[in-house]
Amino acid sequence: MFRLSAQPLDPAQLAHLLHDPRAGACVTFEGWVRNRNEGQAVQALDYEAYAPLAEREGERILAEVRAKLPVLEATCVHRVGSLALGDLAVWVGVTAEHRGAAFDACRMIIDEVKARVPIWKKEHYTSGTTAWINCATRGPAADLSSPPK
Amino acid sequence: MFRLSAQPLDPAQLAHLLHDPRAGACVTFEGWVRNRNEGQAVQALDYEAYAPLAEREGERILAEVRAKLPVLEATCVHRVGSLALGDLAVWVGVTAEHRGAAFDACRMIIDEVKARVPIWKKEHYTSGTTAWINCATRGPAADLSSPPK
């Protein structure tokens, strides 16, 4: 299951959904809002998604991973909205009989989600500037799109 | 921190210890007691450890991983005692600025713990037999050491 959530994520609750008597391994990935990115001090961030396509693309990623690797369950939930430092931005959980497939699948899911799912991140820096990650154009254009507040 | 626990593990509580404002990634591994192993139906199992050496070797593994990879925190807790199906046998949690190091470190820790730390597992099968994993000798000797009950 892939879904977007406007509410804070609860890892314990999400992990419960993965329980399976055949599972010997559960690997989870949590992406947290950290206080620095590429040398800038981060204060907060916003995630925005094109929900119908994000959910469809997310489900496709999970289906691809399940087709490639012997996993039992695979789930990914991504936050949207305004997040503070330390908040959980994305949670991925995978169960499998054996740990190799669980590690590989978990990593493949987060890599693909970051590369393909239409979700965007705007960072707010302590300097007062902001930036849409991966959308910066060269030189002053980036500043035009995100004036100091 | 590496430790042994005779009490059930609480992943949410363990994960809390890993929070760090610099961390962008948290990868956890949970090893669960599964209902089959190598074709046999498992009913329960016992873990036994040589505690002083297990804890020392576990700490050495964590130190080695921290020396090799840019991780922020790395923790492993292993259950000892009698476990039922679905119980959490081992928990590994790693935080890092970036996910690559967190995944690699988490996997390295569980691989090394399984290979080096003096902890032993006895499986109880629904057939009534038992086995110390990795200690089977050829032919009837294995049965001599674990008669049907």
Next chain:
Amino acid sequence: MKTIHVQYFAILREQRGLTQEKIATTAATAADFYAELRARHNFTLAPEHLRVAVNEEFAPWTTPLREGDSLVFIPPVAGG
């Protein structure tokens, strides 16, 4: 002349100052349509940095536009 529904996200939403609009256009393809919008609104992102979705599914830039299509231009993503 076709009427196209456009939704804007992220940097495009901010640069347009709108989340969505209906536009009458003579553009033949999704690529032509983005070129038209980019010229009008000074979008900073070149099309080679975008993908396009037509009717809630990724589509080639060469997709011909039909009356009532719903388009979204997808800036570089940054989930996780």
Next chain:
Amino acid sequence: MKTIHVQYFAILREQRGLTQEKIATTAATAADFYAELRARHNFTLAPEHLRVAVNEEFAPWTTPLREGDSLVFIPPVAGG
């Protein structure tokens, strides 16, 4: 003659029927001592499948035994 403290774990504990004991031995090394115990108690595990710990630390099989040493023979581990 030295007195050695031995702790048994896992399959060795079951085969010996004890968790620990003090043994007086003339064995010169850890390897000699395991050979002596194996012959006495019919331990199934050959020494090449074991490691040995002397005074709570892994040690070579060639380690000379000293009065009062604490030994543990480590069957193949199976954590996780």
